[in-house]
Amino acid sequence: xxxxxxxxxxxxxxxxxxxxxxxxxxxxxxxxxxxxxxxxxxxxxxxxxxxxxxxxxxxxxxxxxxxxxxxxxxxxxxxxxxxxxxxxxxxxxxxxxxxxxxxxxxxxxxxxxxxxxxxxxxxxxxxxxxxxxxxxxxxxxxxxxxxxxxxxxxxxxxxxxxxxxxxxxxxxxxxxxxxxxxxxxxxxxxxxxxxxxxxxxxxxxxxxxxxxxxxxxxxxxxxxxxxxxxxxxxxxxxxxxxxxxxxxxxxxxxxxxxxxxxxxxxxxxxxxxxxxxxxxxxx
Amino acid sequence: xxxxxxxxxxxxxxxxxxxxxxxxxxxxxxxxxxxxxxxxxxxxxxxxxxxxxxxxxxxxxxxxxxxxxxxxxxxxxxxxxxxxxxxxxxxxxxxxxxxxxxxxxxxxxxxxxxxxxxxxxxxxxxxxxxxxxxxxxxxxxxxxxxxxxxxxxxxxxxxxxxxxxxxxxxxxxxxxxxxxxxxxxxxxxxxxxxxxxxxxxxxxxxxxxxxxxxxxxxxxxxxxxxxxxxxxxxxxxxxxxxxxxxxxxxxxxxxxx
Numbered sequence: 001x002x003x004x005x006x007x008x009x010x011x012x013x014x015x016x017x018x019x020x021x022x023x024x025x026x027x028x029x030x031x032x033x034x035x036x037x038x039x040x041x042x043x044x045x046x047x048x049x050x051x052x053x054x055x056x057x058x059x060x061x062x063x064x065x066x067x068x069x070x071x072x073x074x075x076x077x078x079x080x081x082x083x084x085x086x087x088x089x090x091x092x093x094x095x096x097x098x099x100x101x102x103x104x105x106x107x108x109x110x111x112x113x114x115x116x117x118x119x120x121x122x123x124x125x126x127x128x129x130x131x132x133x134x135x136x137x138x139x140x141x142x143x144x145x146x147x148x149x150x151x152x153x154x155x156x157x158x159x160x161x162x163x164x165x166x167x168x169x170x171x172x173x174x175x176x177x178x179x180x181x182x183x184x185x186x187x188x189x190x191x192x193x194x195x196x197x198x199x200x201x202x203x204x205x206x207x208x209x210x211x212x213x214x215x216x217x218x219x220x221x222x223x224x225x226x227x228x229x230x231x232x233x234x235x236x237x238x239x240x241x242x243x244x245x246x247x248x249x250x251x252x253x254x255x256x257x258x259x260x261x262x263x264x265x266x267x268x269x270x271x272x273x274x275x276x277x278x279x280x281x282x283x
Numbered sequence: 284x285x286x287x288x289x290x291x292x293x294x295x296x297x298x299x300x301x302x303x304x305x306x307x308x309x310x311x312x313x314x315x316x317x318x319x320x321x322x323x324x325x326x327x328x329x330x331x332x333x334x335x336x337x338x339x340x341x342x343x344x345x346x347x348x349x350x351x352x353x354x355x356x357x358x359x360x361x362x363x364x365x366x367x368x369x370x371x372x373x374x375x376x377x378x379x380x381x382x383x384x385x386x387x388x389x390x391x392x393x394x395x396x397x398x399x400x401x402x403x404x405x406x407x408x409x410x411x412x413x414x415x416x417x418x419x420x421x422x423x424x425x426x427x428x429x430x431x432x433x434x435x436x437x438x439x440x441x442x443x444x445x446x447x448x449x450x451x452x453x454x455x456x457x458x459x460x461x462x463x464x465x466x467x468x469x470x471x472x473x474x475x476x477x478x479x480x481x482x483x484x485x486x487x488x489x490x491x492x493x494x495x496x497x498x499x500x501x502x503x504x505x506x507x508x509x510x511x512x513x514x515x516x517x518x519x520x521x522x523x524x525x526x527x528x529x530x531x532x533x534x535x536x537x538x539x540x
Contacts, residue, residue: 175373182331182365183387184357197377
């Protein structure tokens with residue numbers, strides 16, 4: 001087709017092309033991954049060493065972003081903190097997908113009473129706000145990163161089960177599934193061969209968008225003191241540490257805040273881009 | 284070979300089928316005509332064992348289809364295949380078409396259809412032979428359904444339907460979503476395959492001309508009731524049920540428009 005599309009000039013160039021959205025997201029993502037992986041080997045200072053004579057120092061050649069209230073290098077803490085924040089996030093999202101996807105596939109395909117019971121249980125869990133649940137679990141088991149992860153996974157898998165289940169429910173009555181049944185395929189084979197490929201792209205989009213949310217949850221719970229425990233560097237915990245000094249030394253909160261902001265932005269860009277790319281209806 | 288004994292089925296307390304009986308002999312082709320909502324697709328699904336009738340039973344090759352379970356059900360399905368109305372919906376959009384075609388053959392490793400004897404060990408070669416059988420070029424093997432035309436997709440669905448060399452092929456409106464020119468090609472293909480493989484056909488359609496071309500006997504459904512049943516050559520006879528005559532007149536009018 002040779003239809004000349006009118007040029008729209010009011011949209012900035014980097015939003016005009018949907019693929020650019022993904023490209024930017026992926027570039028950010030690669031930079032973040034690189035920093036996370038090699039960061040701990042290149043940091044100028046030990047992130048845990050306190051040096052009370054140098055507390056709240058301004059940026060210098062030794063301390064690129066200055067020091068915090070304990071005289072620790074903020075730059076080093078940010079870089080090493082990326083590992084705990086992002087590592088935990090990746091682990092949480094992966095665990096959630098591994099639990100949520102198979103359950104969604106099976107209850108969506110089998111349906112009936114199993115489906116009803118499962119979804120009522122899920123509704124029950126969802127009725128508890130994530131934060132309250134995290135606080136409760138921290139109260140029972142003590143505040144730590146592991147318990148924080150448990151509480152997030154406990155609530156999050158339901159979102160994956162829901163998405164997968166709803167796709168499977170719309171797909172399972174289509175003629176190609178009936179044809180596979182008539183052709184002698186077992187339920188297991190139909191789930192594996194016909195249902196699974198349908199859910200891959202929506203789940204990837206969901207996971208990418210979720211990474212941003214999980215980072216925020218971990219950081220905010222750490223900020224409340226329910227996640228990473230001092231002196232471990234974690235962005236949310238760093239925000240919390242900087243709180244008493246916000247008026248005199250705002251950089252203590254600004255740097256970890258910016259780090260969270262950029263990482264969440266990167267994953268959201270990537271998620272939105274992938275969604276636009278794979279959503280057949282919007283093409 | 285297939286005996287349907289007075290089956291009934293209701294949906295939402297409305298009768299979809301009431302007291303339907305029919306018999307299909309080996310190699311015979313039976314047409315089921317009716318307007319949409321007459322229950323003809325439900326009949327097809329019940330015969331395939333995809334749905335259960337509330338009353339009556341379906342005997343296929345000597346066993347009651349709806350009491351079979353597990354391996355026994357699977358074993359009788361090998362002789363009973365389907366071609367659906369909408370070829371776009373009957374092929375998995377995310378699967379290469381040749382994989383859809385050989386899926387039944389994967390499930391029945393012991394079944395060796397006469398036309399696949401030499402290539403039974405090789406999935407891709409089997410797909411190639413089946414494509415030839417339905418008049419498709421082997422270039423199309425590595426395509427996804429959305430890269431093919433409706434007629435091509437329907438030929439692929441037919442190839443899957445005959446892949447196990449079944450005794451009975453249920454065709455649920457196999458041509459009604461196709462262009463008129465392509466309809467004739469697919470009908471010719473089905474007729475040729477039926478003769479070559481000695482298939483029995485249960486041909487469900489609202490298109491009287493197609494049924495007349497394909498079938499030896501015709502059953503007319505109206506609101507879930509079998510109102511008329513006759514040999515195709517008696518289609519224009521005076522003794523036809525008024526509803527059958529109405530359907531014939533309507534299809535004639537359409538032709539001369």
